[in-house]
Structure formats: structure tokens, C-alpha cells
Amino acid sequence: MKNKEILTQFAQLDVYADELIKDKDNLSDLLDTLLKTKNSCIDKALYKDCLKKIDELNVKIEQQIDKLCDLKLRIFTAINELDSIAERTVLWLHYIGKTKNERYNRLTLWQIGKELGYSEARIKQLHKSALEKLKL
Numbered sequence: 001m002k003n004k005e006i007l008t009q010f011a012q013l014d015v016y017a018d019e020l021i022k023d024k025d026n027l028s029d030l031l032d033t034l035l036k037t038k039n040s041c042i043d044k045a046l047y048k049d050c051l052k053k054i055d056e057l058n059v060k061i062e063q064q065i066d067k068l069c070d071l072k073l074r075i076f077t078a079i080n081e082l083d084s085i086a087e088r089t090v091l092w093l094h095y096i097g098k099t100k101n102e103r104y105n106r107l108t109l110w111q112i113g114k115e116l117g118y119s120e121a122r123i124k125q126l127h128k129s130a131l132e133k134l135k136l
Contacts, residue, residue, distance in 0.1 A: 003134045007095040017068050024061045027054050078136050087130035
């Protein structure tokens with residue numbers, strides 16, 4: 001996968017992680033419901049099978065969240081290792097964004113140029129150069 005594709009997907013990582021956390025919470029709720037009905041007429045084999053599947057899904061969700069965190073760390077590290085402050089800034093603002101109410105607000109290359117006082121053409125040059133140098 002190319003650097004630009006990885007960076008473009010960065011914005012989706014938080015959304016995906018949030019969905020996984022919601023799924024995990026839903027599984028916990030399901031587990032609580034199953035535990036409360038343990039003594040009712042539920043089939044014990046079905047009950048044990050459900051518990052096993054819930055546990056397996058919880059493990060898979062935790063593994064996916066760990067992978068997402070690792071990928072985010074790799075992206076942060078790779079951007080911060082670029083020598084040029086201007087290139088780092090362009091990638092950061094374009095793919096990660098500025099924090100706004102604990103949400104990331106990604107900027108277009110034109111908006112970055114306006115904010116930094118560069119032409120859009122210069123920002124595109126910095127963007128291209130940074131992508132070529134990025135080590136993901």
C-alpha cells in the first residue's frame with residue numbers, strides 16, 4: 001500500500017475503532033443478559049457456545065484495536081521523522097488535521113496554503129516531496 005493511501009485511511013481509523021468499541025460494549029451487554037438468564041430454561045450447551053463465541057469476538061476486537069493503535073503510532077512517528085518542518089506540517093494538517101473539539105479537522109491543500117502563507121502550488125510540491133520521503 002502506498003503512503004498516500006495509508007495516510008488517506010488515517011481519518012477512518014478513529015471511526016473504525018469507535019465501531020469496534022461499540023461492538024465490544026454490545027457483546028458485554030449480551031454476556032450480562034446471558035449470565036442473568038443462566039438459571040432459566042436456556043440450553044446449557046447453547047449457553048456455553050454463546051459464551052465461547054462472545055469471548056472469541058472480544059479477543060478479535062481487542063486485537064483489531066491494538067493494530068489500529070500501532071498503525072496510528074507508525075503514522076505519527078513517520079511524519080514526525082521528516083526533516084522538513086513545512087513537509088511535516090502539510091502532511092499533519094492534510095491527513096491528521098487540527099484538533100477542534102477533540103475531533104480532527106483535516107484541511108485541503110488550498111486551506112493549508114492559506115493558513116501557512118504559501119501558494120497552493122507550493123503546498124502541492126511540499127506534499128509530494130513529503131510523501132516520497134515518508135517511511136511507512
